[in-house]
Amino acid sequence: MTDKAKRNTLRKHKSAVCCPGCGEEINGDSDLTKVEYVRTKRGTDVFFHTGCMDKVWK
Ligand SMILES: [Zn+2]
Numbered sequence: 001m002t003d004k005a006k007r008n009t010l011r012k013h014k015s016a017v018c019c020p021g022c023g024e025e026i027n028g029d030s031d032l033t034k035v036e037y038v039r040t041k042r043g044t045d046v047f048f049h050t051g052c053m054d055k056v057w058k
Contacts, residue, residue: 003032009045017045021052 001009010017011028018025019035026035026047034050048056 001037006032006035006037006047009037010047013045017047019048019052019056020046021048021055024049 007028010026010030010032016025017027026049036048036050036053038046040046046056
């Protein structure tokens with residue numbers, strides 16, 4: 001996914017999106033080159049920092 005597509009997806013969220021690894025908010029103004037995006041099987045959008053990946057998937 002491109003950073004632009006990530007930004008568009010982020011902006012569709014009405015509530016704040018937080019990184020599950022560190023709890024920091026991720027928004028459309030964040031540096032999305034260091035943000036990963038996945039859609040879970042349940043259809044939930046998850047955004048997290050590349051550096052937090054190890055914490056998220058443990
Ligand atoms: Zn994080």
